[in-house]
Amino acid sequence: MELAFSLLTGAITAAGVALLLRGDRFRVVLGIGLLGYAANLFIMASGGMLVGRPPLMDVTTDPARAADPLPQALVLTAIVIGFGMLAWLIALALRAGAETPEGKPSSKEPGS
Amino acid sequence: MNFTWLPWLALFGALLPGPLRRLRIDPALVAGAVATLGLGLLIRTTPEVVVLGQTLKSSVPWVPSLGLAISLRLDGLGFLMCGLILGIGLLVVLYARYYLKPEEATGRFYGPLLAFMGAMLGIALSENLLLLVVFWELTSISSFLLISFWQFSTDARRGARMALTVTGLGGLALLAGVIWIGQIVGSYELTQVIEHADVLKAHPHYPAVLCLVLLGAFTKSAQFPFHFWLPHAMAAPTPVSAYLHSATMVKAGVFLLARCYPFLAGTELWFYLVTITGMLTLLIGSFLALFQNDLKGLLAYSTVSHLGLITLLFGLDTDLAPKAALLHLLNHAVFKASLFMAAGIIDHETGTRDLRRLSGLFKPMPVTATLAIVAAASMAGIPLLNGFLSKEMFFTETLDADDIFGRSWILPVGATLASVLSVAYSVRFVRQAFFGPPATGLEKTPHEPPRWLRVPVELLVLLCIAIGVAPALLVGDLIHAAASACVQGELPPYTIALWHGFNTPLVMSIVALIGGILVYARRERLFRGVEARLSVSQGRRAFEGIVAALVGSSQRLERALRLDQVTTHLRGLLACAVLVSAWLLLPALARVSPTNTSGDLVLWVLCGVALFALAGVLLKSERPLTAIVYSSIVGLAVTLTFAYLSAPDLALTQLLVELVAILLLLAAVPHFGLPPRDKRSSPVRALDGALALGVGGAVTIGCWLMLSTDVASISRYFLEKSVPLGQGNNVVNVILVDFRGFDTFGEVTVLAIASLGILALFDHLAQRQAPSDLRPRTPLFLQSVTKLLLNLALLTAVFLFLRGHNAPGGGFIAGLTAAVGLVFVYQARNPTGAPARRPASMSRWLAAGVLLAALPGVAAMLFGRAFLTAGHVHLPLPLVGEVHLSTVLVFDLGVFVVVVATVLAILPTLGRLPLGKPTAEEER
Incomplete structure (x- = not known):
């Protein structure tokens, strides 16, 4: 099952990178979204993999057997912040799109 | 309050002028109060530091892991510097109060001035070498702000940029040198470094360290070939020139030489590098000063030459050379600050600083003229004035020093020649500004300045005379304490005195005086045609050429590599990431043996669904709505993975975020327009594919390694304490x-x-x-x-x-x-x-x-x-x-x-x- 999980994470990353490299605004937004999934899965992996043992002390009463709660707490805020950042990215892309002629992002400031 | 407050007092004071102005409190008052208070704190330490020659220390850790501590020390050397910084600072504040127009005298002037004062005090008091570098950079920045004070002037902006570039570059070199010293010695504390001086000097990297530190000192003190920034810094208001660019900041470089003297000096390399640089600067500065038509330009090149003189003295291997250097450091600060202030008064009251337009000012402004003449005489080294004392010591030391390139005459002859030139430009300054027919065509009718504008000059000139007449009484102990702290050892007994008998140095002085007057009298015949060729500063031309070449080549590189495209940078970054991951992960992969390879149907199914959806995203990315649907399938697969792997909270969060994110994307899609078709050439497409697979592979391997390795988690604490502590x-x-x-x-x-x-x-x-x-x-x-x-x-x-x-x-x-x-x-x-x-x-x-x-x-x-x-x-x-x-x-x-x-x-x-x-x- 480690392999399946790793492949899942890696495949999402690869697709995200492929979209990023296309360079247009829509694909970059989509690619960053995918990379967000992959990053969260990767952080989850640092806590190991346990099935059916959530870190709820009334369900899994033995602390030694419960899933690692720390990566979960990290990922939980990361998901919400990831959403905030995705929104911010979309807003930036839309605003920039209104100001640069092409849809492609450029390192040059507009007008230079 | 003790001496450790000094830098912070001034740095904190730098924040005050702005806000206090709203309360109608004159910012000059704040600056003056800070300087006075600082001076009081300093003078209180006189018994220990100057009379007994003790070193006061204090240390507070800052970043211990880096060896960075806020440790300060006050010894004779630091006392001398602090005295100059605070004393001349106080006079400059007083001077600026009457020099600047009321609307200019704001926090924008006094803020950086006080910041500079604090940074300078920090340099003088630093025990930790890294701390010294921090303050060093602060002086560069505050100097930049002060030079560019009159922002509307192109010269001011250009001069400020040049000064910042040159001194900033030197600061970087110094940082590298200091870090290297710390690596060799194992500590950045000055006391430790001095103790391990022998290790440092014997170390194979010593030459590199020395060059880096000297680069810092030479750029700051405007030594050849970095001297060119100083004359351009004269675009600053005159109080700034008097304070930063003659009395204190440029002295930071020579102060650094004094600080490093115990652990870097005393080698052949130091002797040659420092002595020759000093000698060249001394000669070039005094020669160029002769041809300046701007009063401040003349004084600037003269400052360059005097800094060269001090540097030269630190290079020499005689016992008393550091003492002579420190005495001249003090003397030069006193007479040059008064000369700059006098030049500022002339500018203020006549509307010009051009020596070709000024003439006969003695009659309309006799007091100012007398003061300037006395100070200029001190600069030329006339007896009974302080400049004479250090010049005599300088001559003595050049005679006593080792032969340079096997010739014993080079140093004394060079010193005499420079003094001849020095006398010549001093005479020119006095003769052309104050004597001759009354000037015509000036913007203002020359007259004496307001009383308080002249007071700082009067005090400084008084000091010139007092030190010149009774040196041992006034500064004997101070210079002795400073020199002892500089060499970190016993000094041979020597009394600074006016009269040492009829000896060779005296002859050299007389030669310089007579020669200087002759050179001035016959200057037109001697230097015909030279003046025209010197009209544009060679240093500035070279500097601007280098800057233009750097900018040009960067632009060419940018065009060649298509660096204007974000994707180019992204490819570079990803390629590096893939290479580093391969280097780190592949060897680890060989070492780990998978412990649990049991198949798990649920995860494989989820993985399969996600792969299918990812393929959909990639293949259908030209149709946004379809791509979004596929992407949310991936999101759902991730959600289910969370749910399956004992993370119910994550699954809930991810599911809800997924809902909102779809709405967000749908709202945005119409504004994106249709995504463009793939226009990449096939090699680029292959490269991008390889990069995507590489990054994905690296993540897969990394994830798998992490999952196959047992790591002790810190989460047991949370699991056990959640109910008892968190309820x-x-x-x-x-x-x-x-x-x-x-x-x-x-x-x-x-x-x-x-x-x-x-x-x-x-x-x-x-x-x-x-x-x-x-x-x-x-x-x-x-x-x-x-x-x-x-x-x-x-x-x-x-x-x-x-x-x-x-x-x-x-x-x-x-x-x-x-x-x-x-x-x-x-x-x-x-x-x-x-x-x-x-x-x-x-x-x-x-x-x-x-x-x-x-x-x-x-x-x-x-x-x-x-x-x-x-x-x-x-x-x-x-x-x-x-x-x-x-x-x-x-x-x-x-x-x-x-x-x-x-x-x-x-x-x-x-x-x-x-x-x-x-x-x-x-x-x-």
């Missing part, structure tokens, strides 16, 4: 709101900032209402259903919120649930995109949420507990059962409000953007 069964939630509440607080703030940023980005559209009759109305059915749905969603949110501490739920999840309900209602009621309420009002809700989250934290502090410490109450409620109420609930409520407000701020804003580009009117 909650849901450990994830307890971590979020209690154990790591401060992190969550930061994250909520970030979320609020992101939404505020989005609101700000589209602020110009806030007033715009989309026409409501352009799009079809929503079916009534949908409107009724959403109303029901909203109530359900809100109820669920309350439920999830309250139980969050013990079961999956909490502020984030409840917030998202409520937001989803509200968004559906919004979509149903406003298909046209015109919101019922301006989303800008959400900014208040965002702020309220953040404040609410902070509330229990601050409350805990009021009870004397740490920020965000929780308090608990258990409350039995009908129907719901026993509810656990605690202050974390308030915190979680803050999280809830921020999440709801974020979603409600973002979605309507993006949803009602006009299609197409905003018109010019909307932009406004």
Whole structure:
């Protein structure tokens, strides 16, 4: 099952990178979204993999057997912040799109 | 208060002039008070430091892991520097008060001036070498701000940039040198470094270290070939020139030589590098000074030459050379500051500094003229003035020093020649400004300056005479203490005196005097044609050439590598990431043997679904709606993975975020336009494919390695203490709101900032209402259903919120649930995109949420507990059962409000953007 999980994470990353490299605004937004999934899965992996043992002390009463709660707490805020950042990215892309002629992002400031 | 307050006093004072100006307090008063207070603190240490020759130390750790400490020391050398910085600083403040126009004398002048004073005091007092470098850079920056004080002038801006580039470059070299010293010695503390001087000097890297440190010293003290920035820095207001560019900042370089003297000097390399640089600077500076028509230009090149003289002395290997150098450091500061101030008075009262236009000023301004003549005489080295004393010592030391290149005559002859030139330009300064026929065609009629503008000059000139007549009495102890601290050892007995008998140095002085007057008298015949060739500074031309070449080659490189494309940078970054990962991961892969390779059907199915959906995203990315649907399938697969792997909270959060994110993307799609077709050439496409696979492979391997390695987790603590300490069964939630509440607080703030940023980005559209009759109305059915749905969603949110501490739920999840309900209602009621309420009002809700989250934290502090410490109450409620109420609930409520407000701020804003580009009117 480690392999399946790793492949899942890696495949999402690869697709995200492929979209990023296309360079247009829509694909970059989509690619960053995918990379967000992959990053969260990767952080989850640092806590190991346990099935059916959530870190709820009334369900899994033995602390030694419960899933690692720390990566979960990290990922939980990361998901919400990831959403905030995705929104911010979309807003930036839309605003920039209104100001640069092409849809492609450029390192040059507009007008230079 | 003791001496350690000195730098901080001035640095803190730098913050005051701006605010105090609103209270109508003269900023000069603040600056003067700081300097006076500092001087008082310094003088109080005289008995220990100057009379007994002790070294006072104090140390506070700053970044111990880097060896960086705020450790200060006050010894004779530091005392001398501090005295100059504070004493001349006080006079300069007084002078500037009457020199600058009232509207110029603001915090923008006194702020950087005080910052400079503090930084300079820091350099003089640093025991830690890294700390010294920090202050060193601060002087460069404050000098930049002060040179460019008259921002409207091109010369000022150019001069400031040049000074910052040259001294900043030197500062970097110094930093490298200091770090290297720390690596060799094992400590950055001066005391330790001095103790290990032999190790340092014997080290094979010593030459490199020496060159780096000297580069720092030479750029700061305007030594050849870096001397060119100093004359251009004269675009600064005259008080700045008098203070920074003659008396103190440029002395930082020679001060560094004095500081490093015990552990870097005494080698052949030091002797040759420092002596020759000093000699060249001395000669070039005094030669060029002869041809300057700007009063301040003449003084600037003269400063360059005198700095060369001090450097030269530090290079020599005689016992008394450092003493002579320090005496001249003091003397030069005194007479040159007074000369700059006198030049400023002339500028102020005649409207020009051009020596070709000035003439016969003795008659209209006799007092100023007399003062300037005395100071110039000191500069030329006339007996009974302080300049004479150090010049005599200088001659003595050049005679006593080792032969350079096997010739004993080079140093004394060079010294005499430089003195001849020095006398010549001093005579020229006096003769052309003050004597001859009265000047004509000046903007102002020359007259004596206001009383207080002249007082600082009077005091300094008085000091010139006093030191010149009674040196041993006035500065004997001070210079002795400073020189002892400089060499860190015993000095041979020597009394600074006016008369040492009729000896060779005296002959050299007489030769210099007579020769200088002759050179001035016959200058036109001697230097015919030289002047025209020197009109443009060679140094500036070279500097600007180098800068232009650097900029040009960067631009060519940018064009050649297509660096204007973001994707180019991305490819480079990713390629590096893949290479580094391969280098790190592949060897590790060989070492790990997988412990558990059992197949697990659920995860494989999820993985298969995700792969299918990813292929869909990639292949259908030209059709945005399809791509979004595929991407959300990936999101659902991730959600299910979370649910399967014992993370119910994550699954809930991910599911809700997925819902909102789809709405967000759908709202944005019409504005993106159709994604362009693939226009990449096939090699680039192959490269991109390889990069994507490489990064994906690296993540796969990394993930697999992490999963196959047993790592001791720190989470046992949270699992065990969650119920007893946090009173909650849901450990994830307890971590979020209690154990790591401060992190969550930061994250909520970030979320609020992101939404505020989005609101700000589209602020110009806030007033715009989309026409409501352009799009079809929503079916009534949908409107009724959403109303029901909203109530359900809100109820669920309350439920999830309250139980969050013990079961999956909490502020984030409840917030998202409520937001989803509200968004559906919004979509149903406003298909046209015109919101019922301006989303800008959400900014208040965002702020309220953040404040609410902070509330229990601050409350805990009021009870004397740490920020965000929780308090608990258990409350039995009908129907719901026993509810656990605690202050974390308030915190979680803050999280809830921020999440709801974020979603409600973002979605309507993006949803009602006009299609197409905003018109010019909307932009406004």
